[in-house]
Amino acid sequence: MYKAVIIGGSAGSFQIIIRILSSLPANFPLPLLLCLHRLKHVRSGFVEALSIKSTIPIIEPDDKEQIKPGRAYLAPANYHMFIELGNRIALSTEESVNHSRPSIDLSFITAAQVYREKLVGIILSGANKDGAYGLKKVNDFGGVTIVQDPNECQVKTMTESALKMTKVHHVFSPAEIVRFLQKINK
Amino acid sequence: MLPYEIGIVETRNVIKTILDTYGYDFGDYALTSFKRRLENIIITNGLKDAEGLIARLENNKGFFDTFLKDVNPETTEMFRDPPLWRDLRDDILPEIVRSSGKPKIWIGAIDSGEELYSLCIILKEIDMLDKVSIFSSYLSEETVKKIKSCKIDPRQHEANDANYQRCSGIKRYADYFSSGMGNGASTINAELIENVTFVKQDAIFSNPPGSIRLALFRNQTIYFNQILQDQVLNRIQEVILPGGYLVLGIKESLENTIANNKFTVKNNAEKIYRKKAG
Numbered sequence: 001m002y003k004a005v006i007i008g009g010s011a012g013s014f015q016i017i018i019r020i021l022s023s024l025p026a027n028f029p030l031p032l033l034l035c036l037h038r039l040k041h042v043r044s045g046f047v048e049a050l051s052i053k054s055t056i057p058i059i060e061p062d063d064k065e066q067i068k069p070g071r072a073y074l075a076p077a078n079y080h081m082f083i084e085l086g087n088r089i090a091l092s093t094e095e096s097v098n099h100s101r102p103s104i105d106l107s108f109i110t111a112a113q114v115y116r117e118k119l120v121g122i123i124l125s126g127a128n129k130d131g132a133y134g135l136k137k138v139n140d141f142g143g144v145t146i147v148q149d150p151n152e153c154q155v156k157t158m159t160e161s162a163l164k165m166t167k168v169h170h171v172f173s174p175a176e177i178v179r180f181l182q183k184i185n186k
Numbered sequence: 187m188l189p190y191e192i193g194i195v196e197t198r199n200v201i202k203t204i205l206d207t208y209g210y211d212f213g214d215y216a217l218t219s220f221k222r223r224l225e226n227i228i229i230t231n232g233l234k235d236a237e238g239l240i241a242r243l244e245n246n247k248g249f250f251d252t253f254l255k256d257v258n259p260e261t262t263e264m265f266r267d268p269p270l271w272r273d274l275r276d277d278i279l280p281e282i283v284r285s286s287g288k289p290k291i292w293i294g295a296i297d298s299g300e301e302l303y304s305l306c307i308i309l310k311e312i313d314m315l316d317k318v319s320i321f322s323s324y325l326s327e328e329t330v331k332k333i334k335s336c337k338i339d340p341r342q343h344e345a346n347d348a349n350y351q352r353c354s355g356i357k358r359y360a361d362y363f364s365s366g367m368g369n370g371a372s373t374i375n376a377e378l379i380e381n382v383t384f385v386k387q388d389a390i391f392s393n394p395p396g397s398i399r400l401a402l403f404r405n406q407t408i409y410f411n412q413i414l415q416d417q418v419l420n421r422i423q424e425v426i427l428p429g430g431y432l433v434l435g436i437k438e439s440l441e442n443t444i445a446n447n448k449f450t451v452k453n454n455a456e457k458i459y460r461k462k463a464g
Contacts, residue, residue: 040345041268041348041352043267043436060437061437062438062439063407063435063437064411064412064415076436076437078266079437082218082219083218084217085218090216090218090219091408091437092219092222092408092409093266093408094219094222094223094259094260095259096262110218113218
C-alpha cells in the first residue's frame with residue numbers, strides 16, 4: 001500500500017495536471033504532492049486555476065502543515081517544498097536548484113527519504129532536467145517511478161533527462177497515468 | 187546535486203558536538219533543511235563526511251564562524267514579496283514614526299543583508315531613515331562583515347530590480363548603488379546602513395533586543411521545528427511593544443503558537459501582526 005504520490009512538472013504539464021486532478025475519485029486515498037515550476041513573483045491564481053476542475057481540495061501549504069490523504073499540496077511560489085519526518089510540509093527559501101524554486105529534485109528527494117518504498121513518483125512534460133535526480137532517489141529508496149511518454153510531451157527535456165538517469169517502472173501516456181492513479185491502493 | 191547524504195544519527199552527532207563545544211543549540215532546527223545545510227557545508231569545505239565535519243568543529247574554533255555563516259540559507263532577493271514593502275512604506279512605517287519618538291525596528295534575518303538593505307531603501311524614499319533606529323541581528327561575524335561591505339552578487343540584480351519595480355519605488359534600483367552595475371560585485375550605498383546597530387544572536391534567539399515597534403522576522407521560523415517556532419516567537423513577542431508590529435514570511439503563521447493571543451492580524455496575506463495593547 002502506497003503512502004503518497006508526488007508529481008513534478010514544468011512547461012507543458014498544466015493540461016495533464018488538470019486532467020489528473022479532474023479524474024481522481026473524490027475519496028482519493030493518498031496525499032498528492034505537486035511540485036510544478038511556476039513564476040516566482042506570482043503568488044496567487046495557480047491554486048484557483050487548478051481547483052476549478054479538481055475533485056480533491058488543493059492546498060498551498062503553510063510551513064509545517066500536516067499532510068493528509070485526499071488532498072493535493074502544491075509547492076508555493078518562490079519556496080522549496082520539503083517533506084519532513086512526521087508527515088509534515090517544510091518550506092525553504094534556500095538558493096534555487098536547477099534554476100528552480102520550487103525545485104522538483106528537492107521535493108522528490110525529501111519525499112523519498114520519508115515515504116521510501118511507499119512512494120509513487122511521476123515526472124511530466126518540462127523544459128529542464130529538474131526532477132531527474134529526484135526520481136532516481138525515489139527509485140533508490142524502492143518507490144515506484146513513472147515518466148510521461150516523451151513522445152506525448154509538449155516539451156521532452158524533463159522526461160528524457162529522467163529516463164536517462166533511471167530505469168523507471170513505467171513510461172505512461174496521460175491516460176495510463178490517470179488509470180494508474182484511479183486504481184491505486186485498491 | 188549533492189553526491190553526499192548525511193544520516194539522522196550523524197546529524198544528531200553534529201548537533202551534540204556543537205552544543206558541547208560552543209553552547210549553540212541546533213537540536214530543534216527542522217531536520218530536513220538542517221541536514222541539507224550540513225551536507226552543503228561538508229561538500230563546500232572539502233570534508234569527507236559527518237565525522238570530518240565533527241573533527242573540524244572540534245579542532246578549529248575559527249571554522250565555527252564559517253559554519254554559522256553557512257548553516258542558515260541566505261535570503262537571496264531584495265524586496266521579496268513587493269506588496270509587503272509597499273505596505274510598510276505607505277502605512278506601517280509612517281505610522282510608527284508618527285506615534286513614537288524614534289521607533290526601534292528589528293531585522294531578525296540572521297543570514298544576509300537583503301532585508302536590511304530593502305528596509306533602508308524604503309525608509310530613505312519616505313525620508314524617514316534618520317527617524318528610526320534599526321537593529322539587525324546576525325549569527326556569524328563573517329556574515330556581518332559581508333553585510334557591511336554592501337556588496338550584491340550581480341546575478342541577483344535582475345530579481346531585485348523586478349521586485350523593486352513591483353513595489354513602485356520612486357527612483358530606480360540602480361540609483362542605490364555607489365558603483366556601476368557591471369560584472370563585478372556591485373556596492374549598495376554604504377550610508378544607507380551607517381546607523382544600523384548589529385546585534386549578535388545565538389541559534390535560538392535567546393536575546394532579541396527590547397522595546398521593538400516593528401520586527402521583521404520573515405522566513406526564519408521555517409528552519410525550526412514547531413517546538414522551537416513556539417519558543418522563539420514567544421521570546422520575540424515579549425520584546426515587541428504594545429501596538430507594535432511583527433511581520434512573518436507569507437507561509438509562516440502565529441496560528442497554533444502560544445504567542446498568537448497577544449496579537450491581532452493586520453494583514454493576513456503579508457502576515458503582518460499587531461500586538462494588542464496591555
